[in-house]
Amino acid sequence: MADYKCEPTKWVEMSQPVDGGRDTYQTKSWHPPKENWGPFTTSGTAPVWFAEANATNWTESMICKAKDLFYEAKLNECFDKGDEVAIKIHYGEWNRTAILRPEYIAAIVEEVKACGGNPYVVNDTTLSYHIFNSMAYSHYQKAGATRHGYTDATFGCPVVVADGFAGEDDYRVDIPDGLILKETYIGRAVAEADAMIVLAHARGHAITMYGGALKQLGIGCQSKRGKYITHLAHWGDPHDAIGWPKFTDQCPGKACKFHQMCDDSCPRGAHHVVEHGKVWDPSKCRLCYSCQVTCIFSGMTGITFEENYFPNAMIAHADAALGALKCFEKGKVGYINHAIDVVPECDCFPWAGLAICADVGLFAGKDLVAVEMATLDAIDKMAISPGSVAEEKGCKPGDDKFQMVNGFSPRITMAAAEKIGLGGQKYELINYEPVLSPESAARWQVRGAGGEKGKATTLRLRETFHRNDLATEVQPFRRTDYNKEWVFSEWKKYDPFSK
Ligand code: SF4
Ligand code: SF4
Numbered sequence: 001m002a003d004y005k006c007e008p009t010k011w012v013e014m015s016q017p018v019d020g021g022r023d024t025y026q027t028k029s030w031h032p033p034k035e036n037w038g039p040f041t042t043s044g045t046a047p048v049w050f051a052e053a054n055a056t057n058w059t060e061s062m063i064c065k066a067k068d069l070f071y072e073a074k075l076n077e078c079f080d081k082g083d084e085v086a087i088k089i090h091y092g093e094w095n096r097t098a099i100l101r102p103e104y105i106a107a108i109v110e111e112v113k114a115c116g117g118n119p120y121v122v123n124d125t126t127l128s129y130h131i132f133n134s135m136a137y138s139h140y141q142k143a144g145a146t147r148h149g150y151t152d153a154t155f156g157c158p159v160v161v162a163d164g165f166a167g168e169d170d171y172r173v174d175i176p177d178g179l180i181l182k183e184t185y186i187g188r189a190v191a192e193a194d195a196m197i198v199l200a201h202a203r204g205h206a207i208t209m210y211g212g213a214l215k216q217l218g219i220g221c222q223s224k225r226g227k228y229i230t231h232l233a234h235w236g237d238p239h240d241a242i243g244w245p246k247f248t249d250q251c252p253g254k255a256c257k258f259h260q261m262c263d264d265s266c267p268r269g270a271h272h273v274v275e276h277g278k279v280w281d282p283s284k285c286r287l288c289y290s291c292q293v294t295c296i297f298s299g300m301t302g303i304t305f306e307e308n309y310f311p312n313a314m315i316a317h318a319d320a321a322l323g324a325l326k327c328f329e330k331g332k333v334g335y336i337n338h339a340i341d342v343v344p345e346c347d348c349f350p351w352a353g354l355a356i357c358a359d360v361g362l363f364a365g366k367d368l369v370a371v372e373m374a375t376l377d378a379i380d381k382m383a384i385s386p387g388s389v390a391e392e393k394g395c396k397p398g399d400d401k402f403q404m405v406n407g408f409s410p411r412i413t414m415a416a417a418e419k420i421g422l423g424g425q426k427y428e429l430i431n432y433e434p435v436l437s438p439e440s441a442a443r444w445q446v447r448g449a450g451g452e453k454g455k456a457t458t459l460r461l462r463e464t465f466h467r468n469d470l471a472t473e474v475q476p477f478r479r480t481d482y483n484k485e486w487v488f489s490e491w492k493k494y495d496p497f498s499k
Helices: 022-026 062-072 102-114 138-147 213-220 224-230 259-264 290-297 309-325 368-381 401-406 411-419 438-443 457-467 484-488 490-494
Strands: 046-052 084-088 118-123 159-161 170-174 183-187 195-201 203-205 209-211 271-274 277-280 333-339 361-365 427-431
Touching (some): 046 062, 046 368, 062 102, 062 333, 084 102, 102 118, 102 195, 138 159, 170 224, 183 309, 195 213, 203 401, 209 401, 213 224, 213 333, 213 368, 224 309, 333 368, 361 368, 368 411, 484 490
Parallel strands (some): 118 159
Antiparallel strands (some): 170 183, 203 209, 271 277
16 A cells, blocks of 8 residues: 555544434334244254265156255154245355256255145345345345346246345344344245245355354345344444444545445445545444445455444344244254355355365254264365465365454354254264165156156157167268277377377
8 A cells, every 4th residue: 555645544523422213113013923943953963964975776766865964854843734934045156156057946845846835936035245246235135146046947936136136125023042143134035935945055255254043044045134233333422333344544545446346335425535535424334234335346455344233244144043033933944065166255245266175065954063064074074175365374174264364263153053042062973875776766857757757868768769769760870981990099199198
């Protein structure tokens, strides 16, 4: 920054604390009446089923193993016939590539339907986060989801945005047991579901350090209002507030080539660039991250976060996860973590860094914290991927990878989550390996081929060929003088490794 003249950001003094009319709004808000909520396991170790990310035959396809785990972990018992079952996923930012492949979601939708549930896939809108965010509006978010292949057609069920056009459709949930938050807001399509299956992409996160199933509840199920609260956006006096943007003295003002983008990044017009710095009006700011992230994504250093913000936000998002879980009766929520494409950042980033380790596999269970701990421990054991940020930071197998890559240990969140009753950190890992047999090979094939519901493709072809023998009717086809010499040696001329 030596070439720039920078002046500290000027603050507009707040005349009084902001009152947005909370009490008036809350009289219209609703509190889900589910009293019998609770973690599946209340003491001792919780079972977590694991299937490794590798395959050498039909039964070991990750899709087949995901379906097997759905039943092994008894996620089929999370709902009754006729229940409305929310399938919670992350729709992924525009231009994001490290997301769950649509097949993983379709596979579970198929089994929920096969068991008599009525599935629909959900995600909530987000805050703005940065100037080009596609997830703050439902129609932008759906456009991105469609581009990722997340459609009614690919999943075989409706794909909805849980909290309405811009995030206004939600219910308040009281969380008196929260460590920081005492209330939050959950998207209506989540809060009104009878049951929920959470399909999480396990990877890093810039704010919560790691994002898996708990983050799907603690951020993903939160409506826009819920996300503002979970991000600690309304945090008292801005001059010492942990949740507000932290302005450094590194902003060169109009000399910054991104200054117009920076001004445009605030959905509330709370700041503007001046000749050698910025002016900020905290009475307008609601901590949406847009200015911070736009500055950081631009490679500039004019705005950042208060260091202690992160662990506070991590604990707050455990509280918010409790709010989401309280919308369901006990045992009505199941989880599958997909530790695949374990990249350093969230699916809300408009790009994807290199994975920090190879694919690990799938983790399934009904105890949220146990599933998360099993996933984290397994990721930490993995070798470091060459060229990744984990290698750059000197990470070794066994280290807490997300702490080294993103700054704090995700175990902070898990300890808080255990404390407020989201589940237990102790788990028993059950290694699931499918046995190859004629029955298991046929089990998850297309149109029930080989099983009770369908015929093997080859038997269908036998019938087709009987009517119209595509295999032989072009015989003899024209070819070169194709002899043994060609078959055993001529082809080697095309093999660069042949001697
Ligand atoms: S000033 Fe506040 S409201 Fe505006 S972009 Fe920054 S964080 Fe968001
Ligand atoms: S992007 Fe950052 S450095 Fe550039 S004008 Fe904005 S705050 Fe200043």
